[in-house]
Amino acid sequence: MATDHIDVRYVAGLARLHLTDEECEVFQPQLDAILNHAKSLLELDVNDIEPTAHAVPVDDVMRDDVPGISLPVESVLANAPEQAQQQIRVPKVIADA
Amino acid sequence: MPLSQESISGLRQRLTAGEITAVDLVDQLAASIEARNPELGAYLSLDLAAARECASQADLSLPLGGIPIGIKDNINVLGQPCTCGSKFLQNGYTSPYDATVISRLRAQGAIPMGRLNMDEFAMGSSTENSALGRTVNPHAPDRIPGGSSGGSAAAVAAGLAIATLGSDTGGSIRQPASHCGVVGLKPSYGRVSRYGLVAFASSLDQIGPITRSVEDAARVLQAIAGHDPRDSTSLDAPVPDYLATLENGVAGLKLGLPKEYFGEGIDEDVRTQVMAKVDQLEKAGAEIVEISLPHTEHAVATYYIIAPAEASSNLSRFDGIRYGVRKGDGDLLEVYRDSREHGFGAEVKRRILLGTYVLSSGYYDAYYNRAQKVRTLIRRDFEEAFGEVDAILSPVVPTAARRIGENSDNPLQEYLSDIFTLAANLAGICGISVPAGCVSQGGQELPVGLQILGKHLGEETLLRVARAAETV
Numbered sequence: 001m002a003t004d005h006i007d008v009r010y011v012a013g014l015a016r017l018h019l020t021d022e023e024c025e026v027f028q029p030q031l032d033a034i035l036n037h038a039k040s041l042l043e044l045d046v047n048d049i050e051p052t053a054h055a056v057p058v059d060d061v062m063r064d065d066v067p068g069i070s071l072p073v074e075s076v077l078a079n080a081p082e083q084a085q086q087q088i089r090v091p092k093v094i095a096d097a
Numbered sequence: 098m099p100l101s102q103e104s105i106s107g108l109r110q111r112l113t114a115g116e117i118t119a120v121d122l123v124d125q126l127a128a129s130i131e132a133r134n135p136e137l138g139a140y141l142s143l144d145l146a147a148a149r150e151c152a153s154q155a156d157l158s159l160p161l162g163g164i165p166i167g168i169k170d171n172i173n174v175l176g177q178p179c180t181c182g183s184k185f186l187q188n189g190y191t192s193p194y195d196a197t198v199i200s201r202l203r204a205q206g207a208i209p210m211g212r213l214n215m216d217e218f219a220m221g222s223s224t225e226n227s228a229l230g231r232t233v234n235p236h237a238p239d240r241i242p243g244g245s246s247g248g249s250a251a252a253v254a255a256g257l258a259i260a261t262l263g264s265d266t267g268g269s270i271r272q273p274a275s276h277c278g279v280v281g282l283k284p285s286y287g288r289v290s291r292y293g294l295v296a297f298a299s300s301l302d303q304i305g306p307i308t309r310s311v312e313d314a315a316r317v318l319q320a321i322a323g324h325d326p327r328d329s330t331s332l333d334a335p336v337p338d339y340l341a342t343l344e345n346g347v348a349g350l351k352l353g354l355p356k357e358y359f360g361e362g363i364d365e366d367v368r369t370q371v372m373a374k375v376d377q378l379e380k381a382g383a384e385i386v387e388i389s390l391p392h393t394e395h396a397v398a399t400y401y402i403i404a405p406a407e408a409s410s411n412l413s414r415f416d417g418i419r420y421g422v423r424k425g426d427g428d429l430l431e432v433y434r435d436s437r438e439h440g441f442g443a444e445v446k447r448r449i450l451l452g453t454y455v456l457s458s459g460y461y462d463a464y465y466n467r468a469q470k471v472r473t474l475i476r477r478d479f480e481e482a483f484g485e486v487d488a489i490l491s492p493v494v495p496t497a498a499r500r501i502g503e504n505s506d507n508p509l510q511e512y513l514s515d516i517f518t519l520a521a522n523l524a525g526i527c528g529i530s531v532p533a534g535c536v537s538q539g540g541q542e543l544p545v546g547l548q549i550l551g552k553h554l555g556e557e558t559l560l561r562v563a564r565a566a567e568t569v
Contacts, residue, residue, distance in 0.1 A: 006454050014452040016416070017446060018434035027447060034451060034510045038398040040469050051469030052476055054330065054527025056299045056553065057220065057289045061329040077285035079444060080424035090418055091429045 006031045099455050100125050101256035105313045108142075108259065112163040117151035119163030123210060124127030126165055130211065130257050138232040139252040139497040140211045140241075141170050144177055148210040148542055153205050161320055161430045162478040165479070166500065169249050170212040171219055172196045172304065173293040177209075177290035181295050182217045182227035182245075183438030185421045196293020198262060198304050198321045205320040212260060217442045218412065219269055219297045221245050222515055225501065226444040233501070234276060235281045237541040240498040243273030249307045252279040260308040264294055266301045267400055268493070268518025269483070271530040274307050275493035275546025280563070281307045282314045285553045286334035286525035289318075290325030298407035299330070301522040311564040318556065332437065337557050348382030349564040353486035357393035358517055363495045366536035370545040374533045377569035378490070389485060390478040393520065394469050400519040401512050402455050402468035409452030415440065420526030447508060472523050479524045479552070488562045491517055493530045498541035517548060527551045529563045 010030050012019045019027070073086065082089040111117050127145050134140050143553060148165060155163045168174055172194035180186045199209055216226035217427065224232040224247025232247045234240040235255040242251040244262030250273035253261055263270040265283035274281025282305045289304045296302060304318035319340070354375065359368060365555040380383045412489055417423040417436025425435030441449070455464035494514060501507045504511040521528040529545035537543075547566055551559030 004448070008450065009191075011154070011450050011454045011457065014457060015449050016413070016433040017429070017441075017449065018438040019446070020438075023443075023446070025514065026443075027450060028449065030508050031451060031454070034401060035454075037509055038402055038464065038468075041395055041471050043404075043473060044395065046467060046470035046474070047469040049473050051466055052472040052523075053469060054286075055460055055472075055476060055523065056285075056330070058174075058286070058287070058330055058334065063326055071193050075184050075191075077195070079420040081189065081421070087516050088419060091427070091432055093429055 006035060099256065101129050101259070103259070105161070105259060105316050107413040107568060109162070112499045118210065118324055119155040119157070120149055121167055122163060123148045123152045123208065126210065131195065133257060133520060134390065135237065135254060136233070136238070137251055137255055137257070137356055138214060138230045139248040139255065139257055140167070141180060141182070141214050141225060141229055141248070142178055143211040146492070147160050147176065148208055150334050151208045152381070155208060156316045156464045157206065159206030160426070161202065161316065163208070164206070164259055165210035166202055166317070167210050167213050167249060167252050167258035168199070169215055169246050169261065169263045171264060171295040172198060172216060172262060172340060173208045174199050179295065179367065180212070180214060180229055181219070182215045182229055183442065183445070185415050187229060190420050193408070194293065196487045197290035199293065201321050207320065209468055211258070213246070216245035216247070218408070219245040219264055219266055220408070220444050220448055222272055222511060224248065224440060225505070228442045230376070236278060236544060240500055240543070241276065241497060243271040243276035246307065247273045249340055250274050250279055250281065253277070253279045253307050253309055260306055260313055262304055263307050264302055264304050264524065266297050267522050268402060270305045270307060271493050271518050271528055271546070271548060272515070274530040276498040276544060278535070278544030279307055279309055280311055280314050280532070281305070282318060282531045283528045284318060284322065284520065284556060285307065285527040287330055288554065289321050289525070290328040290331045292325055292327040294297070298404040299411060300407060305562060311345060312340070315343055315560050332554070334554060339557060339560055341410065342557050342561050343564050345561050347378055347562055349400050350487045350560065350562065351384045351386060352378060352455050353388035353481070353482055353489045355390045355489060356418070357387050358391050358491035359457040363492060364401070364497065366535055367492055367496060367545050370534045371490060371547055374547045374566055374569070380564055386486060387483050388489070388518070390479070390482060392474045392478050393469065393516070396475060396520045396523065397513055399468045399471045399475060400523060402464050404524070405419055405448040405470065406450030406456050406465050407452070409449045411444070414448055454502065462519055472483050475520055476524045479526055483552040491548045491550070493517060493546035493548040496537060497536050497545060500560060521550055526553050527556050527559050529559055532562045535553050
């Protein structure tokens with residue numbers, strides 16, 4: 001396999017997880033052990049094998065483009081942690097000019 | 098017989114004869130839940146008023162008219178919580194719609210009743226990963242009920258539900274059913290709509306019933322199966338009448354024993370129980386043959402690359418913006434990170450990390466792409482086997498239910514115990530766990546399950562063999 005060690009802190013950044021040092025210490029050997037077990041897949045010759053993404057391939061399922069009833073805005077908004085003016089409120093995304 | 102131990106058909110007779118009302122049934126179940134749930138922890142919540150309201154309007158002329166059905170807490174029911182066993186959704190989420198399986202149950206007269214505990218986001222085999230409570234095995238309170246649908250199985254086993262829905266991504270219906278001594282059916286991929294099921298691994302997830310009998314499982318499957326335009330992976334294939342062929346027996350059927358499922362690592366007593374069932378099926382007229390599924394040893398590695406990869410993608414929606422927890426008062430990235438750090442438990446973080454890693458630049462081909470190719474080999478193993486046999490027999494789990502807390506520091510050890518159930522999800526075929534007696538361990542009688550695997554959309558034959566296995 002490509003590597004023996006997973007850089008937990010780096011991967012956590014990619015996954016948008018803010019791990020504590022203790023968590024990193026616990027996860028490191030556990031994830032290494034799991035990836036080490038996955039090395040068994042290297043034993044197999046898979047050169048001419050097509051990958052399976054879905055066990056039952058269903059391609060290009062298209063529905064007719066007709067308007068239907070959607071969820072009520074209020075019930076969807078009600079689940080958002082912060083709302084304002086009938087919209088979901090988020091922290092500022094665009095930096096000051 | 099107490100109402101809570103009755104079969105669906107028995108209850109239906111009493112309901113239509115006017116001996117009891119659907120509201121009586123809901124009230125009796127609620128009383129049992131109130132009495133025993135504090136000790137068992139099967140239910141996370143119960144909206145009794147909603148269940149009674151639904152019962153008071155139930156159309157008793159329908160196939161499931163007046164029958165309450167417990168729901169795993171990752172399937173949306175309008176107006177109810179859907180926590181997925183996670184702190185992330187513990188507060189502040191109310192389902193704004195019914196999952197398709199719920200609409201179908203309602204259309205057949207059934208009553209969604211209660212929310213059942215589970216491993217967080219269905220990640221686990223013990224229900225110990227629930228952030229919201231502990232579920233114990235009704236047969237042995239110091240042992241796990243199995244998982245991830247542990248609440249669904251424990252409730253049925255303890256008579257706190259007539260039938261329940263669970264979800265199965267790598268064994269999460271069949272394994273807890275086996276540990277709790279009840280019937281658990283994972284339908285074929287595409288047989289049942291997942292619209293409204295909180296996604297874990299989308300190429301593997303299926304919803305299915307947990308019941309006390311094969312006939313009850315067939316009745317629930319009949320209600321929930323079929324095409325749904327809201328789930329593009331649900332198949333537009335006719336749904337057979339599963340009850341019509343249920344009693345046809347196994348005479349003339351060829352059943353395969355995969356040699357890889359009876360080798361090292363399986364508990365001797367479990368093997369003995371499973372083989373006793375196999376012998377009885379042979380006496381009932383089935384032809385038993387040895388078969389080989391040569392890539393079995395690679396199923397755990399393949400699954401624990403593909404399922405976390407899909408999970409890491411699916412769980413990116415839990416970012417603190419649209420629902421659930423929001424933490425952090427800095428910029429957007431900080432809100433994402435702090436919300437996820439606060440909301441997710443250890444197993445979910447572990448799998449997100451694993452999945453993110455195997456999909457990341459430089460490792461995609463080595464892990465994810467290779468695992469998808471091995472998945473093809475595993476699928477071919479089953480295609481070849483079903484060219485020869487009508488169904489496959491095996492244990493569900495190598496051992497009986499373990500003690501609570503045993504594998505808490507060793508996730509790999511825990512993953513390896515899923516060896517017999519994972520492959521069915523990878524191959525998209527159907528599978529069922531049927532009680533096969535008990536083994537004695539430390540003075541406790543612990544249930545063991547027989548797993549029957551059937552070909553894709555082969556639920557008719559699967560249920561027929563399961564019914565025979567239940568009878569012999």
